[in-house]
Amino acid sequence: MAIKKRSATVVHGASGAAAAVKNPQASKSSFWGELPQHVMSGISRMVPTLIMGGVILAFSQLIAYSWLKIPADIGIMDALNSGKFSGFDLSLLKFAWLSQSFGGVLFGFAIPMFAAFVANSIGGKLAFPAGFIGGLMSTQPTQLLNFDPSIMQWATSSPVPSTFIGALIISIVAGYLVKWMNQKIQLPDFLLAFKTTFLLPILSAIFVMLAMYYVITPFGGWINGGIRTVLTAAGEKGALMYAMGIAAATAIDLGGPINKAAGFVAFSFTTDHVLPVTARSIAIVIPPIGLGLATIIDRRLTGKRLFNAQLYPQGKTAMFLAFMGISEG
Template identity: 30%
Template sequence: MAKFQGGGTKSSTGTEVKNAIMTGVSYMLPFVIAGAVIMGIARIGASMYGIDNIWDASHEQAASLVVQMLHKFDGFGGLALSLMLPIVAGYISFAIANKPGIAPGMVGGLLASNLGTGFLGALAAGFVAGYVVRLLTAKVKLPRSLASAGPIFILPVGGTLLTCIIMAFVIGTPLAALNRGMEAWLLAMSGTNKIILAAVVGGMVGFDLGGPVNKAAVTTAMALLASGIYDPNTAAQVAIIIPPIGLGVASLIWKHRFPESLQEAGKASTLMGLIGVSEGAIPFALANPKIIVINVVGTATGAAMAVGLGAVNHAPISGFYGWLAVDGWPIYILSIAVGSAIVALGSLLVFRQSNITNTKEEKAVAPAPKFKVSR
């Protein structure tokens, strides 16, 4: 009898869960970026013709071939974004169970979308598929002559069927109800309440720069985004980039206020902010935690301003390549600029060269974070 290989190396549960989510998100982002940029091209082009709803089906029969083409482009971008849930679920499962987990995870993610469970359902589908496939890998034994059929038949078929059964009959209904409950609550919020919600989400995102508070706000925003509720996502995506841009710009303009180590970190921070990576501001927070208060004020203000003035970001993308795809993008960019300015000017109250010496130990603290390409 032989077992077939499908799982990865063992690690602690917490580390495995974190790595699985990060893997799913990293594989999802190219689809999101591609979709957002293509939709941006379509909507910017349409604005030149005075059209602000290029996605409307009526433009498919427009007199202008250019408008028809732009309508198609917007559809192409939407198609790429529609793969968000299957991809994130498929690659969460892949991180847990290797290649045999991809098909069950993707089908589970697609089912999550159809069941109305949103992003949370896709996360659940990814973990269910991964652990189901891992269990099948460990428990199912075949004769050696049939062992090669396991990865291409038993695991994808059995894994997909079991994942769909669990999603449809066990966890799909309560997750869908939770999603509808969050929808109803947020849809009931208007006026000042909506602005307060945006400020809270923005402040949470700016608090720990990629830590658990940040992740809680961003994950909730993404969960609601899949249900067509955009205000929390708009607030989160504005807030993600304000601290790294604000602190990076401050360290470039007022160099004498910052130690040499943070002057170098500021260059990376500005770039990372522009591409939507909040961790670029971490070296500044490590060097002087007082800046966290400034970050929270700046992100809360920028997020509340964007939502309050009517900007709407339809995609979970914060980098500059998605800004022009936002409804009300001038307001969106202005809100980012205002929040970044608050952080930049506020940093002058925290960082003073006279209080910071350029010792060797200090230069070794909080190097600029690096990102790398992985599988």
Template identity: 30%
Template sequence: MKLLAVTSCPTGIAHTYMAAEALQMAAKEAGVEIKVETHGSIGVENEITEEEIRNAHAIIIAADTKIDKTKYEGLPIVEATVQDAIKDAKTLIEKAIRLEKEKEDIERSSIIHEGRTQSKKGPYQHLMTGVSYMIPFVVAGGILIALSFAFGIHASENEGSLAWALNTVGGGAAFALMIPILSGFIAYSIADRPGIVPGMIGGMLSSQIGAGFLGGIVSGFLAGYIIVLLKKWIKLPKTMEGLMPVLVLPLLSSLMVGLLMIYVIGTPVAAMNEGLTNWLDNLQEGSAIILGLVLGFMMAFDMGGPINKAAYTFGVGTIAAGQSSSVMAAVMAAGMTPAIGIGIATILYKKKFTSEEIEAGKASLILGISFITEGAIPFAAADPIRVIPSLMVGSGVAGALTMLFKVKLAVPHGGIFVLPIPNAVEGVLLYALSILIGSLITAIMVGNLKKPIE
């Protein structure tokens, strides 16, 4: 028996490959062959061929982003999230095997865990698809802007200089594309390729009229669902069907999205966006600390899941204009703390961990300093009652401290590797201290709460 699988998470960094590994291990235990195609940040790897599809018994799609299933038509499909694959790969493998054994005459099957469906459909999946395509633009643009600061905080104002060129590429190009890309691929997730044109046009209009990040999200959903409705409403003769994707759909959808953004949606969303910006700018010390605490809890609660991504997306939105952000500083500090804290715990409390966990702790430490929260997932999955609260407390403290110290960050990713860049971080020593304190709190709590290994 041969099974196939596809894994894909919004960032395409850690969850994608952890899910793939979990499925491979579960398949090996079950005595079945499996090939896993990963949709990571560098593209599709280990791609499934047409011949393998013909010879397969079933396929598992563990994804939080849009996966084109047309190539698997006629093959039984088990759908799940990457978290399901990481935490319960055995059940997914068993379900796929059972589909073949029972010879079920279906194209798709859904696995249901206790009290909840397997995959997050609808708005969450669409938003995460947009975010996954947006993140490389945000990261590349943010780091280029930060590098321009290395020549002086105002060096980019000198037209023709290297600092100006770096800032132009990062802010003028990469950041300018960020909202259109977000909007366009939200629409793509909803309506496939026809959604990209009105989605990106809506996102560009959102940038131009000041509706910003929030407007991009609204225009993406608007464009996607308008395309879906137009496909249902407009029926052309067969001889003219070729006009639908190249003329009718892009023209009508772009017109509708554009007019709605300019005359109806843009103004209130722009006001909301401005209000949010003003609220963040005017936060009093106490309120800012509470916000940092809450963001820290969110970053550590599901370590790369929807709550973590919501906090990260909020942080990215605050630097959309290419400005330093205290919110982004809190988010990145809180996202680094769980994996670093776990790594420190495996060093300080070796009797509480197996030899395999101690080795995994070294990898977790490296992932943590790189701002990859997912390094803590295996430890949280093995002992959630003790580990997750410890991670949340440490991350909450790190987030709150960055707010207390009024640290600001101009980069949306990069971990400690952006700290040496001059002017990328306002208050770099206090920022490093916040991360260290949060990580030590996590390590101490984990070390004291976990029971010794017998």
């Protein structure tokens, strides 16, 4: 009697679906229903990296320009080379330079972290490296190879990075690709390690390389260039309208789809160094601060309590957490 060998298939992505849905309409709705969860999974893991990098960068600026009073038009390295600082002030300036350098490196890891965890959410841990590579290539794209007929030689040029847009696209595509390959490529048990540690990583890395070089980097770079052109042409009025729109969309739908869409746009512009995330950060904390403050001043202003007894301690908690950028208090 023939003995059936167990199929060597690795556990799939975080969606938990063991088998593909046979109904095309259900599959399509499932895709669009799960996609926001995958994207938010990446954003939630990118935010700590942004916070760490942003806070450490802020320390460097505070030390250099507020404490040591360096003129705003002079960089920290120029201040170090000026010879005007010594002793403790020189040590502080060195620490400011280290914080600036380290914070910038951390900030640069935000997009690769986002792409890696989106891919991981879709295709499991096997998709993590492909997502990370794609995210890294979205911020540090491979140079373009061009033939210059005037000198009859090949030369390289630097493309416009696709940044957040490119990372989003490649992480989703790579995640589903790895998930599909893991399901379709069936090997005997003794080749399982070869499949998971060599075959799937190599195939996914080659795909990411080709997709980023030929499709996603040109497309994402074109979009980024257009956005920068529009915002630059609009000047301060354009930045003001952007800030008002992001803040309003954030505050009216905390935790909902509108809020998530606003966060996606805000983080995209922030990681691309186009516009700061200040408007969204303020909109996140104003509602809980306002509600918490209302539970403190209601009796003083109206002479009576306006809320249920259980809401008063919750109001204080909400206001405390709001100062740390948390609106769910």
